[in-house]
Amino acid sequence: MKFLPFLIANLLRKKVRFIMTIGSFTIALFLYCILATIERSFNQGVEVAGADRLVVINKTSIISPLPFSYKERLTQIPNVKHVTYCVWFGGIYQSEKNFFPQQAIDLKTFRDMYPEFKVVPKYWEAFKKDREGCIVGPSTLKRFGWKVGDRIPLRGTIWPGTWEFNICGTYDGTRGDDDLTQFWFRYDYLDERRLPEFGKGTVGWYMVKVDKIDRAAEVVAAIDKRFTNSAYETKTDTEKSFAADFVKQIGNIKLIMLSIGGVVFFTLLLVTGSTMSMSVRERVGELATLKTIGFSDTTVLLLVMAEALTVGLVGGGIGVIVGKIYTLTGDPTGGLLPIFYLAPQNMITGLGLGIFIGMLSGLMPALFAMRLRIVEALRRV
């Protein structure tokens, strides 16, 4: 602690250089935070997926429908606790770039399936009373400036025509990375309006909740077996592996992120490493004087390491804070990244990385300072 004024004086020796070094850390860590946020956004489905929830889709493909009548049969399968169903709507609000997910849901069973989404009773009651009602996530409300009570027209892409909905309310997630962009409306409204040749009486997929997590595998097998050789065979999976498969189709996001991040941090290491070396080499005489006075080799080593660590901590800290503030302003792509959330564990990892790179960049100069021989160093100045 008593070395602190000395440490600070050393850091501020060349202010421009100090600011540049801190800046490098800030930029690198900011980038790290954004990459971590994007990666999370792609993987959020996997992260938040319930292990006790199964997705039942048509074996042919996810866009092929399943009969409505499967609901009863699914309910009869042992260890099945809840069944609900959804239909992907794919409507467009004004322009195609205004993407957000919309699904038709079943009023009676939806909330049993997704307890993580909270809807205040007032909103849900209004939704129950209004056939053309919808519940819209807060992110989407904010994005388009909608309010509860507004009437929203969507242009159908699968089911032609303009569909109008009344916003009855909104919901909230109970976890930091719950998707808050969704738009739910009533299945009965969809099914009533669509024509028989456009899938009347079918659903997009079923969601099944098992009563015990360790029975999930058995239930998966039982469901698919139940519908073999029927006109609509099924493919069942846990929500988690379903989401993971989906992410895999987008590509190995993690690898791309790691590559970019790796290059950035390696560059950072080289830049700050050479800066630290330069700053230590300029001070050979001073370091020798300190040793003459009685500073041990270890103390000198620690002083240099402390400088490097401080740069990493301060620069990295600012980067992480700026990153967090930036993510709080919401998804910059306007819908591609529904969950734009920088998790605390990513912030801690980021800060740790900053400190680690700082220490690593200080290691060589610190060893140099430690090994410096007084007599030779004094002759040099």
Add this chain to the structure above:
Amino acid sequence: MVSVNGNTHESALIQVRNLDKKYQRGSEEIHVLQGLNLDVDEGEFVAFMGPSGSGKTTLLNLLGGIDLPSSGSITVAGDEISHMSGSKLTAWRARHVGFIFQMYNLIPVLTAFQNVEIPLLLTSLSKADRRTHVEAALAVVGLTDRMHHYPRQLSGGQEQRVAIARAIVSDPTFLLCDEPTGDLDRHSADDILNLLERLVKDFRKTILMVTHDPRAAERAQVSLHLDKGVLIEGQKTGR
């Protein structure tokens, strides 16, 4: 009493016996110190003179424990330092030696006060005690009013006085000065020499000083010449 003949006299604070220092430069061996003897009592002010390259700095470095002899022994206040390990020697230096260099060697980013405080950072003194010591040392060198100036805001003579304050602040056993006035004008040099004299007279410090300047050497009680690797006595000034 100061002697250079190696006859043991028990009371000497510093005893150097048969000190040898060789440097290897390529295939050539430079034998700088060759069986040098020296005894210095407490409270003495000794000047070393000699041509450039005669080994004066080498001798001070050995006495101050920042270099190791090729052979021979150096004993200070009963401690034999020529065989101490690196970390023991470091601790010994912090406790016993105050260094004063020709180029002052202050830390440019620290104020006069902070520069003088550096040796005390290695002690267990409290912040308040450190302040008291630093202020006392700066008062001795007459720089109380320049306490918060940075080295670049001080004249050469003032910088050297800060360096002296830094050397005496932890009350070391002896002071080593390598051409302390070498970079100063006559007037500032006299100030520094007056100060060193006062340290010996009023504070009973022991000072070993290398100098090229005969007028500086005159201020010492004894001046010794380094010649062909050994010390020979010059004239006693009788002060």
